[in-house]
Amino acid sequence: MAHLTNHDIAEVFSAIADLMEILDEDRFRVQAYRRASDAIRDLPAPLATYRARGELEQIPGVGKAIAEKIGELLDTGELQYYNRLQERVPPSVRALLRVPGVGPRTAGRLYRELGITSLAELKIAAESGRLATLKGFGAKTIEGILQGIRAAERQERRVLLAHALEIAEALLDALRGAAPALRQATYAGSLRRGRPTVGDLDILAAADDALAVVRAFTTLPLVARVESAGDEKASVLLHNGMQADLIAVPPGMWGSALQHFTGSKAHNIRFRELAQAQGLSFSEHGFRRADGTLLTCATEEEVYATVGLPWIPPELREDEGEFEAARAGALPRLVELSDIRADLHMHSAWSDGHADIRTMAEAARARGYSHIAITDHSAYVGLTHGLDAERLRAQRQEIAALNAAYAARGVPFRILHGVEVDITPEGNLALPDDVLAELDIVVASAHIQLRQSPEAATDRLIRAVRNPHVDIIGHPTGRMLGSRESAPVDIDALARAAVEHRVLLEINSGPHRLDLDGPAVRRALELGATITINSDAHHPDNLAWMRLGVITARRGWAAAAQVANTWSYDVFQEWLSRR
């Protein structure tokens, strides 16, 4: 029996929530399954590990009943409770929920009253007039459903964080140009929380005349279709296929609206419960007191202060311990892009990069860095232009000359000579130790045969950690967003080995990688590991990817001191020399 991944198990609980909702079961039980599903999806380690340690019920949202169900799924690959639900509603009915405008009540009626179990059947029913026989289904509803089916069939894809940031910033620029009354505007939602992929864009605007901003938004040239528009909210489809939602509020409500619109849903529910405990009802408009009066907040700081908490950075707002930390005064001072002084993983034209070393170095200097490491690929199967011992020595001379020129001009900038050496499937390195010993810094990464068992994938990296010349493990899990799952690396074991051997774990900032991810970073830091955030740039422009890595580190609760490339050159040199 193939073992179930966290993702598989999260899917089961998500399906249970959908089916229960279609069956009109208790909405709080539905919410409980949904919350557990989300929590499981974000875990840094396999559920089997949590169970082995007896820690399943410490996962927020997982209690006795769901812990037992996780155990059953891990042991048998099945869940009797889920099987029984499927006898009452075919799981394919869930597909109807993907149609915008069709929720659980509608899906349930479509199934019970017309026997519809798929998008194709729904389309036929809508076109044939059969849908119109249902009470409450007028012409507009049916047209909406037909449009919704087309949207669902366009297999809505999540967009990479980097791409979403670009689109959001373009949208904000356009809105600023079109709405002169606009006082303030920003993106919110999962984009502001820095999730690695983003489903839709949430835009918040402040203006005295909110309606004028809504009108300007819905008539932007970027907008292909208006889904809905009211006095203060609008939802549109952009020409590029992304959905964008706008909330426009008076400037005095900016804080509450931004908090509301940033989410996450779980964070907001928890926050509103805290407000309730103090007799306050919180919404995007502010705090409603028991006597009906409204307390508005122009800043998020005021929003959190009202319930006695410090401001919580958006990247932490997942209801995964941030409230407890905030109450205890234990929120970390998160690393910021301006803390970054170095980039320790990048390529030049010596291997597969697109620029020479000097160009990369000058681009790094322009970003204000004090040092970089040039880490071209080692020669290894499947990699073109990888460097062998001889070419590495030639490269060393070029770097020495560049450093000498900087020193002669009194420029406080250094280039470290490194390599990105391949880790073979067995955990050996693709260059001999005596060659690695000549380098200033060694990044070790796995590139091929990433589909291994959890034991093999973990052992492979730990063997590399134990090599005394290895300083950094590059993109540890090898994931490629949208195309390749993370290798099943045991983060705890890797982090413990990294701590013991004083090896840095990388957050690779490549838009498709963001590897390690936030939850893994958080776990590694808890175990005492130190990380490094690197661009893996192959072009000077790619150095800007650092921003994405910093966001990912923040999602992992990283403080600047825990990130080795925030250290000065001297401190880092000292660290290297003590290894």
Place this chain on the structure above:
DNA sequence: GCCGTTTTCGGCCCGACTGTTTTCAGTCG
């Protein structure tokens, strides 16, 4: 089904927008 700075039982976030309605349910975020 989960959970506890009032609770181990009795709660569980909140409001805008839409369509088809004469007063509101469903959906969405």
